[in-house]
Amino acid sequence: SQKIEQNSEALNIQEGKTATLTCNYTNYSPAYLQWYRQDPGRGPVFLLLIRENEKEKRKERLKVTFDTTLKQSLFHITASQPADSATYLCALDGGATNKLIFGTGTLLAVQP
Amino acid sequence: DTGVSQDPRHKITKRGQNVTFRCDPISEHNRLYWYRQTLGQGPEFLTYFQNEAQLEKSRLLSDRFSAERPKGSFSTLEIQRTEQGDSAMYLCASSRHDLLSYEQYFGPGTRLTVT
Numbered sequence: 468s469q470k471i472e473q474n475s476e477a478l479n480i481q482e483g484k485t486a487t488l489t490c491n492y493t494n495y496s497p498a499y500l501q502w503y504r505q506d507p508g509r510g511p512v513f514l515l516l517i518r519e520n521e522k523e524k525r526k527e528r529l530k531v532t533f534d535t536t537l538k539q540s541l542f543h544i545t546a547s548q549p550a551d552s553a554t555y556l557c558a559l560d561g562g563a564t565n566k567l568i569f570g571t572g573t574l575l576a577v578q579p
Numbered sequence: 580d581t582g583v584s585q586d587p588r589h590k591i592t593k594r595g596q597n598v599t600f601r602c603d604p605i606s607e608h609n610r611l612y613w614y615r616q617t618l619g620q621g622p623e624f625l626t627y628f629q630n631e632a633q634l635e636k637s638r639l640l641s642d643r644f645s646a647e648r649p650k651g652s653f654s655t656l657e658i659q660r661t662e663q664g665d666s667a668m669y670l671c672a673s674s675r676h677d678l679l680s681y682e683q684y685f686g687p688g689t690r691l692t693v694t
């Protein structure tokens with residue numbers, strides 16, 4: 468079955484630095500991959516989608532890369548701010564119904 | 580607010596009781612998903628509706644769980660004879676049926692605690 472791994476430990480970085488989160492997957496070839504942000508007690512919020520034929524996608528301070536050979540996606544937040552502190556979830560498409568298969572998420576803490 | 584709404588936000592029930600949750604998706608979205616999330620884990624897919632048709636159910640969805648989406652609008656998720664293991668956040672999400680649009684919009688979730 469599909470397996471998605473994200474950094475299990477929290478990532479602590481200093482304000483202004485670039486945060487890099489990793490998503491690795493096995494036993495699957497997704498047509499696309501998505502990143503979501505989740506704050507405590509709230510539902511996930513969509514951030515970015517990258518398709519299998521795209522190498523990189525950017526949106527403001529966010530950048531996502533997708534390496535289908537390595538089966539890995541990297542999510543970068545540049546010039547990080549304390550307001551970026553949250554859990555970030557990686558999700559793969561789950562087939563024809565477009566259900567999402569989520570990783571466990573990585574907790575990012577940006578220190579002022 | 581035109582986002583996805585869920586009701587109630589919190590539910591505490593005793594083991595063995597039945598509970599029902601409601602989800603109101605974004606009005607123009609015809610796809611609706613239910614997920615379950617436990618502490619420290621990502622959401623896990625439970626079931627999917629396209630309009631009023633339930634097209635996929637996870638094996639996580641035991642026969643104590645049932646979901647409906649009458650008239651292709653709001654959806655309900657019912658859990659019968661709740662067990663402590665059912666304690667979790669139940670999330671609803673909706674999306675457009677559009678080849679160019681795959682992102683899902685999540686509601687705030689219903690946190691269920693079974694005592």
